Amino acid sequence: MQSTYKMDFTEELKKCVKCGTCRAHCPLFVELKGEPGSPRGRLALIKRLHDGKIKPSQELADIVYTCLLCKTCTVNCPSGVISDEIILAARDSLNQSMDQSVIKKALLKGFLTRPALLHSCMSMASLYQKTGMHNVLTKSKLFELLPDKLNAVTKIMPDVTKKPARSRIPVVTPAKGEKKFKVAYFLGCATNHIYPDVPVAGVEVLSQNGCEVITVEGVKCCGMPHMAYGEVDTAKEMAKQNMDILLKEDYDAVISDCASCSSTFKETYLHIFDEGSKEYEQAKQLADKTWDISDFLVTKTGIKPGTKEQKVKVTYHDPCHLKRAQNIFKEPREVLKNTPGVEFVEMKDADRCCGSAGSFAVMHHDLSMKVLDKKIENAQKVDPDYLATSCPTCTMQLSYGLKKAGSQAKVVHPVQILAETYK
Amino acid sequence: MVAKEQLIKDLEGMFGVQKVLKSELERYTYTYDSSFVSQQTEYFPDVVVCLESTEEVSKLMKYAWDNEVPVTPRGAGSGQTGGSVAIKGGIVLDISGWNEIVEIDDINMQAVVRPGIVHASLNQALSPFNLFFPPDPGSSAMATVGGMVANNASGLRAVKYGATFQYILGLEVVQPNGDIIKTGGMKSKALKSVSGLDLTRIYCGSEGTLGIITEIRLKVLPKPQARGIMLALFDKLEDSALTVLDVFKAGIIPSGIEILDDGGIRCANMYKPELNIPEVEAAIFFEINGTKAGVESEGEQVKAIAEKRARSVEWATDADRMAKLWQGRAVIGAASARTVPGKTRIFAGEDVCFPISKVPEALRTIKNISKKYDIPVVIYGHIGDGNMHTAPIMDPLIPDEVQRTHKVAEEIHRLALELGGSTTGEHGVGFARTSYMEEEHGKALDVMWAIKQAIDPKGIMNPGKIWKLGRE
Ligand SMILES: Cc1cc2nc3c(=O)[nH]c(=O)nc-3n(C[C@H](O)[C@H](O)[C@H](O)COP(=O)(O)OP(=O)(O)OC[C@H]3O[C@@H](n4cnc5c(N)ncnc54)[C@H](O)[C@@H]3O)c2cc1C
Numbered sequence: 001m002q003s004t005y006k007m008d009f010t011e012e013l014k015k016c017v018k019c020g021t022c023r024a025h026c027p028l029f030v031e032l033k034g035e036p037g038s039p040r041g042r043l044a045l046i047k048r049l050h051d052g053k054i055k056p057s058q059e060l061a062d063i064v065y066t067c068l069l070c071k072t073c074t075v076n077c078p079s080g081v082i083s084d085e086i087i088l089a090a091r092d093s094l095n096q097s098m099d100q101s102v103i104k105k106a107l108l109k110g111f112l113t114r115p116a117l118l119h120s121c122m123s124m125a126s127l128y129q130k131t132g133m134h135n136v137l138t139k140s141k142l143f144e145l146l147p148d149k150l151n152a153v154t155k156i157m158p159d160v161t162k163k164p165a166r167s168r169i170p171v172v173t174p175a176k177g178e179k180k181f182k183v184a185y186f187l188g189c190a191t192n193h194i195y196p197d198v199p200v201a202g203v204e205v206l207s208q209n210g211c212e213v214i215t216v217e218g219v220k221c222c223g224m225p226h227m228a229y230g231e232v233d234t235a236k237e238m239a240k241q242n243m244d245i246l247l248k249e250d251y252d253a254v255i256s257d258c259a260s261c262s263s264t265f266k267e268t269y270l271h272i273f274d275e276g277s278k279e280y281e282q283a284k285q286l287a288d289k290t291w292d293i294s295d296f297l298v299t300k301t302g303i304k305p306g307t308k309e310q311k312v313k314v315t316y317h318d319p320c321h322l323k324r325a326q327n328i329f330k331e332p333r334e335v336l337k338n339t340p341g342v343e344f345v346e347m348k349d350a351d352r353c354c355g356s357a358g359s360f361a362v363m364h365h366d367l368s369m370k371v372l373d374k375k376i377e378n379a380q381k382v383d384p385d386y387l388a389t390s391c392p393t394c395t396m397q398l399s400y401g402l403k404k405a406g407s408q409a410k411v412v413h414p415v416q417i418l419a420e421t422y423k
Numbered sequence: 424m425v426a427k428e429q430l431i432k433d434l435e436g437m438f439g440v441q442k443v444l445k446s447e448l449e450r451y452t453y454t455y456d457s458s459f460v461s462q463q464t465e466y467f468p469d470v471v472v473c474l475e476s477t478e479e480v481s482k483l484m485k486y487a488w489d490n491e492v493p494v495t496p497r498g499a500g501s502g503q504t505g506g507s508v509a510i511k512g513g514i515v516l517d518i519s520g521w522n523e524i525v526e527i528d529d530i531n532m533q534a535v536v537r538p539g540i541v542h543a544s545l546n547q548a549l550s551p552f553n554l555f556f557p558p559d560p561g562s563s564a565m566a567t568v569g570g571m572v573a574n575n576a577s578g579l580r581a582v583k584y585g586a587t588f589q590y591i592l593g594l595e596v597v598q599p600n601g602d603i604i605k606t607g608g609m610k611s612k613a614l615k616s617v618s619g620l621d622l623t624r625i626y627c628g629s630e631g632t633l634g635i636i637t638e639i640r641l642k643v644l645p646k647p648q649a650r651g652i653m654l655a656l657f658d659k660l661e662d663s664a665l666t667v668l669d670v671f672k673a674g675i676i677p678s679g680i681e682i683l684d685d686g687g688i689r690c691a692n693m694y695k696p697e698l699n700i701p702e703v704e705a706a707i708f709f710e711i712n713g714t715k716a717g718v719e720s721e722g723e724q725v726k727a728i729a730e731k732r733a734r735s736v737e738w739a740t741d742a743d744r745m746a747k748l749w750q751g752r753a754v755i756g757a758a759s760a761r762t763v764p765g766k767t768r769i770f771a772g773e774d775v776c777f778p779i780s781k782v783p784e785a786l787r788t789i790k791n792i793s794k795k796y797d798i799p800v801v802i803y804g805h806i807g808d809g810n811m812h813t814a815p816i817m818d819p820l821i822p823d824e825v826q827r828t829h830k831v832a833e834e835i836h837r838l839a840l841e842l843g844g845s846t847t848g849e850h851g852v853g854f855a856r857t858s859y860m861e862e863e864h865g866k867a868l869d870v871m872w873a874i875k876q877a878i879d880p881k882g883i884m885n886p887g888k889i890w891k892l893g894r895e
Contacts, residue, residue, distance in 0.1 A: 014819060015767055017760060019457045020501040024541065024564035033520035034444060034473055035500065041452035048451060059448055079760040079767065 001050040002096060004232035006271045007089035013047040015081045016040065022073035022083065027353045028066065031370045036063055039073040039083045046090045056097045064090050066367070068360055069228060070353035071324035085271065091230030165196035166215065173203050173213040180210035180301060181252040186242075186265075188258040189221045190392035191413075198392070198412075201419035202257045202293050208422050209301040213255075218245050222261040224268065225358050232272055236279075239269050243282040246289075254289045255296055257413055259322035259391040260358070265290040267325060292322060294332040294390060294414055303334075306421030309341030312385040314417065316344070317375070317398060318351035319391035332390050335414040340421055348378040356397030368397070376401040379409070388414045424513075425490045427469045434472055434514070437482060444471040444517075453497065453515045454508060459769040459819070459828075460855045461505040468495065468509035475521040475539075477595065477603060477637045484635065485601030487514060487883055494599075495885045496631040498539065498570030501562045503770040504853025506574065506630050510887040516635065519567055524548055525638070531612050533592060534641045538569025554643045557584035560849070561756050569636050574851040575628035579752075580710070582807030583678040584644075586849070588627040592616075595638035596626055599879040609640050625874065630851050631885040633878045647678075647712040651722045651740040652748045655729040656703045660684065660790075662732040663705035664783040667806055669728045670709070671779075675721050679710035680807030681752045684786070686762065687803040691751045694758035698751045703734060705786075707806065708752045752803070759801040759814040768801070768814040771855075772832025775839035776848030777809040785842055789813055792834045796827040810848035857891040 001009050022039035023029055035041040042063055048054050064087060073083045166187055175181075183206060191198040203213045219242050223235030242265075246254050256262040269283035297303050314336050323329045329351065336344050355361060355371025375398070379387050387398055387409050399411045425433070435443045444450065453471050455461045469492075474480050487494045493513030500507050500519075509515050522539035529552040536545060542563045546555050559578035560566050566576065572594070577586035593609030593616075607623035608616045626633055657663040667680055683691060683706045691698050700706055707729070711721045722738050729736045739745050760768040777785040786802060789811070793800035804812035813835055817824045836846045836859055846859045860868050872890060876882075886892060 010820070011765065015760060017457060017767060017769060018455050018462060018500075019562070019770075020499050020565045021562075023499055024543065034449075034471075034517060035452040036444065036449045038452075044452055044455065045448055054448065054451075057448075059446060063448065078754070078756065078758070 001090075001093050003089040003093040004096075004236070004272060005085070005089040005092045005227070006274075007086065009046075009050045009086070009089070012082060012086055013043065013050060015079045016043050016047075017079055018044070019078065021076060021078055025072045025076045027070060027072060027355065027371050027374075028068060028367065031367055032066070037066065039067075042067060043081065043083060043086060046086060049090070049093075056094050061094050061098065064094060066364060068320070068353050068355065068357040068371075070320040070357065072320070072353065075324050088227055088230075088271075091228070092232040093230075095230035095232075162196050165192045165199040168196060168200055169203050169215050171215055171217060173207045173215075175210050175212045176208050178210055179212050182212045183214070183253045183255050183296075184216045184246055184249075184251040185213050186219060186222075186246065186254055186256045186261060187215055188256060188261040188392070190396075191257055195392050195395060195413070197416060198257050201413065201416040202255070204419045204422065205297065205415045206255065206293070206301070208306070209297060209304055211301060214249075214251070216245055222258075222264040224260045224264045227264070227268060227272075228358055236272050239272065239283070240279060243269070243279065243286050247282055247285055251289065253291045253296060253300070254286065255291050255293050257293045257390065257415065259292065259319035259325070260393070262290050262292045263321040263325035292326060292328050292331070292390065294335045295326075295328050297415075298331040298334045303338045303418070305338055305340050305418060306423070307340070308421045308423055310339060310417055310420055311341045312417065313343045313345060313383070314386045314388050315347045315379060315382050315384040316350060316414070317347075317354060317379070317387060317389040317394060319389055319394045320351075320353050320357075322390050323351045332388065332414045335418055336388060339414075339418045342417060345382045345384060347382045347384075349374075350378075352378075354394050354397045354401070356393045358393050361393075361397055372397055372401045376405050376407070380405060380407055384409050386417060387411050388417065390414065424492055430490075430492060430514075431470050433486065434470060434483075437486065438472060438474065438479060442473050444473070453500075453517070456500040456502045456505060456507050457770050458503045458505045458853065458855050459771040461508045462819075463825075464510075466508050466510045467512065468515040469512050471515045471517055473517045473520055475518075475537075477597065480516070480518075480597045480635050480637055481601045481603055483514070483516065483601075484597050484599060488600045488881065491881055491883060493883050493886050494635075496569075496573070496635050498567030498573070499541070499562075499565045501566045502570065502574060502853060503773050503850040504847075504855040506851055506853035506885070506888055507570075508854070510854055511892060513883075518569060518635070518637075522567075527552060527554075528612065529554060531614070532643055532645070533612065533614075534643055536568055536639050536641065538567060538572070538636050538639065540568050542566050542568060542571060549643055550646075553646050555646050556590060556641055556643050558587045558590060559584075561753070568639060568641070572627050572636055572639055573629060573631050574849075577810075577849045579679045579681060579805060581805060581810070581849075582680055583676050583712075588624060590642045591623050591627055592640040592642050594623055594626055594636055594640070596634040597637055598634050599881065599884050603637075607640075609638065614642060628851070630853065630888050632875060632888055632890075633884060647714075649715040649718045649740075650678075650710065650712040650745065651718045651738065652745045653709040653711070653722060653725060653729065653739070654700070654737045654748050654751075655707045655709070655733040656701060656735050657705045657707070657733050658703050659732075660704045660786050661783040663707050664779075664786065664806065666707065666729050666732050667782070668779065669731075670725055673724060673728060675711075675724060677709045677721075677725065677807065678712040679708070680805070681708040681710075682706070682803060682806040682811075683708075683752065683755060684790075684802040686799060686801040687755050687759070690755055690758040690762050690801060693761060694754045695747075695751060698747065700751065701734075708748060710749070755801065755803045756812065756814070759803075759816060762801065763799065763816050766816050766818050768816050769819060769828065771815060771828060772835045773812055773814070774804075774848050774850045775811055775813070775835055775844060775846060777811065777839060777842050777844040779807075779809045781842040781844065782806060782809055782811075785809075785811065785838060785844075788838055789835060792831055792838070796831050798824065798827050798831050800831065805848075808848070809844065852889045854887050854892075857887070857889065860889065860891075
């Protein structure tokens with residue numbers, strides 16, 4: 001079995017002793033039931049493919065793609081099996097040996113790589129929501145490619161008529177007060193286009209806490225969505241461009257407000273380039289420099305909040321790519337607890353996946369909704385004004401879930417509440 | 424037996440396509456459990472059905488009976504003996520999705536559950552009532568209570584609380600011909616009943632060979648008020664075992680007595696460096712629970728006894744420290760997989776049980792067997808009841824190592840029989856251990872077979888388990 005994603009399938013698969021512990025932790029298995037829906041089952045089939053006993057097939061691809069990549073099985077595996085990475089590598093391998101379905105190719109290759117197209121599709125999605133003009137949108141490229149997923153997309157997609165963050169933030173924002181750091185702010189696709197208020201707040205908070213902030217231009221999508229669909233080659237191209245741009249100047253840090261982007265920089269790039277290559281060295285440098293924004297605020301700058309009290313009750317949902325991929329979970333809570341007036345309440349199973357996993361919520365809509373319902377139930381029990389989180393796809397999913405449940409609570413990034421205190 | 428295509432068609436007709444798994448890929452995921460033997464062979468079921476009601480299970484069994492199709496029940500597939508693998512083909516009944524808690528009666532201290540409920544989930548649900556279901560396998564996070572009953576599972580606290588059978592008040596069982604029976608106190612809430620033959624006891628530990636367990640009435644206990652943990656380190660393996668015997672002689676039954684050998688200590692340190700346990704020949708963890716005063720007084724007595732032979736003794740009642748120490752023991756089963764890079768641990772010859780008087784001798788002999796075949800074996804387990812786990816560390820991709828590991832497992836099983844113990848203290852027979860049954864049971868095996876034939880004359884229930892295939 002070949003994969004561009006660096007993976008020694010023989011060694012990694014050997015570690016699985018089939019104890020079944022992962023059955024206890026996988027948020028999808030609870031809903032799917034049946035061994036093929038368990039991480040152990042998926043790995044057993046990938047091993048069989050690796051052993052040459054079965055051939056790539058649509059059925060196998062379906063099973064391998066029915067995974068949130070939430071890492072819950074990985075962090076709980078007694079034998080140290082890195083299931084989520086094996087899944088990523090297997091998807092890449094399947095991609096190389098199978099006919100690509102039109103959906104994936106189009107959605108990813110021509111989509112996130114071209115920011116302008118992304119924005120126009122997002123805007124159209126929003127238009128669709130508002131007017132219900134089915135025929136206008138079914139004519140658009142995206143929805144032609146996603147006929148049966150159309151409903152799912154339009155249900156989850158938020159209102160995206162806002163101007164992208166890129167056009168609202170200057171390239172250079174000076175530090176307010178004494179300058180302690182010069183940082184690059186990576187504008188990820190989703191916060192830039194869908195939740196532009198997040199980077200606007202992020203830049204403000206960093207500048208208030210002694211950072212000169214550069215919203216570096218020319219960057220691409222981090223590549224995580226491509227990787228999730230086994231498009232490692234495309235992801236590599238994006239990685240190269242991002243690394244060239246972000247490492248060109250000697251920034252003290254590269255900051256991201258998106259858990260997936262930061263975990264991709266810190267972890268995933270290292271898995272797609274050959275050790276010893278120039279790109280691998282760059283990936284190491286970028287990994288060392290990358291910070292999640294809450295982590296940077298708590299660990300490096302310290303937080304000096306503004307004076308305007310917020311008087312809100314807030315709970316926090318841990319994105320998989322922050323808690324399990326980066327072991328960051330105290331820091332966003334610290335940001336919230338340091339925000340004047342915030343009453344912080346912990347909800348049950350705060351670190352359980354919300355079921356969004358990028359486009360999983362679209363591709364496996366019903367399943368994703370079952371995972372979401374559990375999350376929303378727990379959130380509603382603490383009755384918050386805000387459900388904070390640090391990932392735009394979680395935000396999209398949680399917002400949809402809250403709305404569906406008739407809740408008034410809003411989903412925000414922790415820095416958005418902190419930013420309000422400076423107003 | 425009906426042809427496979429017809430079988431699938433019939434089952435889809437009876438239960439709907441959603442509940443029937445028939446593709447090669449789906450069926451492959453039912454060819455294994457955690458046992459190494461099951462992973463070295465490929466016993467495909469012809470079809471898998473996932474059912475969640477007594478009526479459906481009864482319908483399935485009537486059909487299987489009429490058509491003489493083998494049926495293998497399956498819980499989480501965490502078993503270590505291939506018990507849930509269909510070695511004669513036919514139908515696998517995956518019952519793990521049927522996980523309802525029907526009733527928790529806190530006043531009468533009992534619970535009624537469906538077989539798919541996972542052990543840890545049940546205890547979570549009991550916790551707000553200050554109750555718990557005491558048998559606690561290391562597989563608590565995934566094992567189903569149905570699987571525990573079928574295997575008569577036990578765990579870390581068996582020394583005080585015993586095995587699953589002690590907590591089963593009654594069962595609902597679907598017979599091989601589809602009839603539904605209720606055993607013991609299934610229909611009553613009495614905590615005791617000696618009315619008639621104890622059928623409950625026969626089904627408990629029957630490994631799916633006598634019928635399908637579809638409902639379970641469990642006795643549950645109030646949670647103890649307090650707990651303390653002691654870690655005693657010994658330079659000589661034998662001294663650790665002798666200390667355990669002295670604790671019993673003093674009239675104290677700790678709620679858990681667990682051992683780690685030097686390999687086990689190394690694993691614990693590798694996996695959780697903050698534990699930093701000195702690498703002596705044996706570490707013993709004593710857990711004592713009960714009332715606060717009782718825990719304090721027993722803890723002090725055990726400490727005094729241990730100090731006679733131990734190099735050092737640590738007694739902890741602080742929650743944080745206790746959690747850390749107990750974790751040191753809990754991670755071993757898993758962490759042993761990581762001891763040697765490129766190798767893994769497998770589940771083979773895992774749970775032999777020795778008379779407690781013979782434990783010191785057994786431990787030394789296992790070490791020698793490991794040396795003889797040059798296969799590292801990490802020893803850990805429930806020394807308090809003589810039930811030892813022996814984890815071979817090997818590379819499953821090297822045929823010679825596989826051969827030697829089989830020999831290690833074989834010798835460990837033989838050792839248990841020679842020393843008057845049992846080849847399995849908790850995991851059961853499955854098809855991994857059928858070859859020891861004659862020797863372990865003699866004529867009693869014929870009586871077991873007579874019972875099997877009376878209940879399942881067509882031999883459709885989980886064939887090839889407990890008794891070798893072909894016995895009929
Ligand atoms: C890491 C690890 C640690 C373990 N620790 C322990 C331990 O400490 N103590 C211990 O006792 N065991 C332990 N085990 C073994 C295993 O978890 C137990 O045997 C458990 O009871 C099996 O439950 P299951 O749901 O996985 O059953 P399965 O493995 O699916 O099935 C086990 C047997 O029960 C039968 N069966 C299952 N459900 C039913 C039903 N409803 N009706 C009739 N028959 C049925 C099956 O046919 C099979 O013969 C451990 C296993 C692992 C992997």
